[in-house]
Amino acid sequence: MTLQLSTLLAILGMAVATYATRIAGLFLMRYVTVKGRTKAAFDALPPAILMAVIAPTIIATGIAETLAAAITAAAAFFRLPMIVTILIGMVSVVLLRMLV
Amino acid sequence: MSKTTAEFRQGIIDILPILAAAGVIGLLWGTQAASKGLSPLEAGLMSATVFAGASQIIAIELWRDPAPWFFLTVTAFIVNVRHVLMGASLSRHMGEIPQGWRAPLLYVMADENWALSERRALTQPLTMAYYLGLGVPMVVTWTVSSVIGAIAGEWFKDPAAYGFDFAFSALFIGILAGFWKGPKTGAVLAVSAVVAAVAKLTIPGAWYVVLGGLAGVLVAVLLHAEEEEAEAEATS
Incomplete structure (x- = not known):
C-alpha cells in the first residue's frame, strides 16, 4: 500500500475539479427563474443529455450496437421492467456482435 | 416500515441492475490503474473521491509517473463539465431536501443515479432517502470494485464479451422512454x-x-x- 505525493495531488485535484462541476449548477440556479422558455429548455435538458451520452455508442459504433439500441428502445416502449430492458439490451448486443 | 426506509429501499432496488454493470467496469478500471502503477490504496482513493467513471478512465489513459497532476485536474474538469447542466436540472427537484444538504448530496451525483432521480421527479417528489438509496450503493460498489481490480491485476477479461459495456446505454434508453x-x-x-x-x-x-x-x-x-x-x- 503506497501513496505517492504526485499521485495524491492528482487525485485531490481531480476530486476538487469534479466536485466543482457537481455543485456549480446548484449555485447557478439561484440566479435563474425557471418559467416559459427557460422551463422548456430545462425540461428538455435531461433527455437531451441522456441521449448525448449514449449517442456515440448507439449510432456511431457499429450496426450491432445500433440494432441492439433499437431492440432495447422497443422493450422500453412496451414498459418492460428496467432490469428486463437492460438484459434484453445486453443479450441482443452480444448476439448481434456474433452475427454482424 | 417508515416512509424514509421505504424510499431508501426503493432507491436501492432501482439502482441494483446498474450496480452489476458498475462493478464490472470498476474491476476493469482497477486493473488498468494497477497496470499504470497505481497502488490499490491510490485506486480506491480516486474512486471514492472523484467518483466519475469517464474521467477516471481517461485519467488512467493519460497517466504517467510522476503524475501530471495539473493536466489531469484540468482534463477531469472538462470531461465532467456536463455535471454543471445535470446539477442545474436536478436542483429544481431538490425542494424536499433541506437547503444545507443539497451541495453535500451532489457529491454522489453520477450519470446513472442522476438519470434515475430525474425520472423519479417526473412522477413524485425527490426525497433525500430515495436519492441516497441510489447514490450510496453506487459509491461503495465503484470504490470496492476498483480496489479489487487493482489487487487482482490482469486477470479480468474483456467486459464487451458479456455485453456489460452496453448496460449503461440500455439503462439510458430505458430511462429515456419515461421522458417521451x-x-x-x-x-x-x-x-x-x-x-x-x-x-x-x-x-x-x-x-x-x-x-x-x-x-x-x-x-x-x-x-x-x-x-x-x-x-x-x-x-x-
Missing part, C-alpha cells in the same frame, strides 16, 4: 444524438455530451417559441 412526450421529444432527441455523435468523432475530449445536450435544448426552445407564437395568433 411525443414528436417534440423525438426532435430534441434526434438533434441531440446527431450533434453528440458528430462532435465525438470530430472534437477531442468529452465535449460531445455538452454540445449534444445543448443542441437538444436549443431545439426545445425553438419549438416552444413556435408554439407561443401559434397561441398568440389563435387568441388575437
Whole structure:
C-alpha cells in the first residue's frame, strides 16, 4: 500500500475539479427563474443529455450496437421492467456482435 | 416500515441492475490503474473521491509517473463539465431536501443515479432517502470494485464479451422512454444524438455530451417559441 505525493495531488485535484462541476449548477440556479422558455429548455435538458451520452455508442459504433439500441428502445416502449430492458439490451448486443 | 426506509429501499432496488454493470467496469478500471502503477490504496482513493467513471478512465489513459497532476485536474474538469447542466436540472427537484444538504448530496451525483432521480421527479417528489438509496450503493460498489481490480491485476477479461459495456446505454434508453412526450421529444432527441455523435468523432475530449445536450435544448426552445407564437395568433 503506497501513496505517492504526485499521485495524491492528482487525485485531490481531480476530486476538487469534479466536485466543482457537481455543485456549480446548484449555485447557478439561484440566479435563474425557471418559467416559459427557460422551463422548456430545462425540461428538455435531461433527455437531451441522456441521449448525448449514449449517442456515440448507439449510432456511431457499429450496426450491432445500433440494432441492439433499437431492440432495447422497443422493450422500453412496451414498459418492460428496467432490469428486463437492460438484459434484453445486453443479450441482443452480444448476439448481434456474433452475427454482424 | 417508515416512509424514509421505504424510499431508501426503493432507491436501492432501482439502482441494483446498474450496480452489476458498475462493478464490472470498476474491476476493469482497477486493473488498468494497477497496470499504470497505481497502488490499490491510490485506486480506491480516486474512486471514492472523484467518483466519475469517464474521467477516471481517461485519467488512467493519460497517466504517467510522476503524475501530471495539473493536466489531469484540468482534463477531469472538462470531461465532467456536463455535471454543471445535470446539477442545474436536478436542483429544481431538490425542494424536499433541506437547503444545507443539497451541495453535500451532489457529491454522489453520477450519470446513472442522476438519470434515475430525474425520472423519479417526473412522477413524485425527490426525497433525500430515495436519492441516497441510489447514490450510496453506487459509491461503495465503484470504490470496492476498483480496489479489487487493482489487487487482482490482469486477470479480468474483456467486459464487451458479456455485453456489460452496453448496460449503461440500455439503462439510458430505458430511462429515456419515461421522458417521451411525443414528436417534440423525438426532435430534441434526434438533434441531440446527431450533434453528440458528430462532435465525438470530430472534437477531442468529452465535449460531445455538452454540445449534444445543448443542441437538444436549443431545439426545445425553438419549438416552444413556435408554439407561443401559434397561441398568440389563435387568441388575437
